[in-house]
Amino acid sequence: MPRGMKMGPRWWHGKLKGGGYRLTIPREAILNILSKTSEHLSAEEIYMSAHKTYPAIGLTTIYRTLDLLVQMGLIFKFDFGDKRARYELAEGLQGKAHHHHLLCTACGKIVDYTDFVDEEKELLNQTEKGLSKKYNFRITNHLIQFYGLCGKCQMK
Amino acid sequence: MPRGMKMGPRWWHGKLKGGGYRLTIPREAILNILSKTSEHLSAEEIYMSAHKTYPAIGLTTIYRTLDLLVQMGLIFKFDFGDKRARYELAEGLQGKAHHHHLLCTACGKIVDYTDFVDEEKELLNQTEKGLSKKYNFRITNHLIQFYGLCGKCQMK
DNA sequence: ATATCTGCAAAGACTTTGCATGAGA
């Protein structure tokens, strides 16, 4: 059984309660969906998926819940240049490995890669230290993305 | 006199003509503005600036021109998470050095840094090679951004 | 001359807000 797929009280119950937030059906639904996919879903896609098991859900709630989860650090919000925000479970949760993204500028394909991340991490740590000192920033996060053409699109 | 500030036929005349594009007042105005600033202007800001010297200009034209210039590779389009696209002259033009961005998540301040870019470049080259081979991508570009709190915002 | 470019107005797409109802603890 894959990591993070076990049943029982969901790992996020404590996180929500600890933050003083209620455990509601929409929140459960959204976290369930994000836990089970490896895709980078948009609000609309999450809405459609959640709608199947809980038809009463509204798109507004999706947006509000996603904002909350981002703020709590449970999920990440990305902009891949296709005009809509996309979300994924934060690293470290559910056995998710830290990864970066490789994007096809022609078809929009997104590849998560975990290779080379160790080397990157080393450099990033140094860079963060240097930048922190020089510009007096407290760095909390970074974003790395590569853009190019995937195999299929190269042939067209 | 700073590099790139000299008068005479603008460096972009040839680029536009070579691409089969006309040399128009709006295009001149927009390129002039982007050449003279070190800020990361939004379409609206460029519009307001251009409007001062050429009041007849329309916001639509700003968007269309920016799209054209991005497509030609003369400028870069960025998303800094504030809901509007921001633009800057491409590296290598007008003596612009290759740089990355450091963003304050509280006040939106953007710092261009050129330090550490050499080290980053080395790693990125290796990573690009590895990714190209493993995922069969032809990588054309990359994005690196650091997020954190600037000095002022740390104190609040 | 004529194909390209522009400006206006309207439409489009995604996201946010106001407010009354409903539900978790």
Place this chain on the structure above:
DNA sequence: TCTCATGCAAAGTCTTTGCAGATAT
């Protein structure tokens, strides 16, 4: 019970599109 959360509808923001008139070459 009593806040907090939700859903609907409407509004907001940035960006794109349609089209007739203007312009560069």
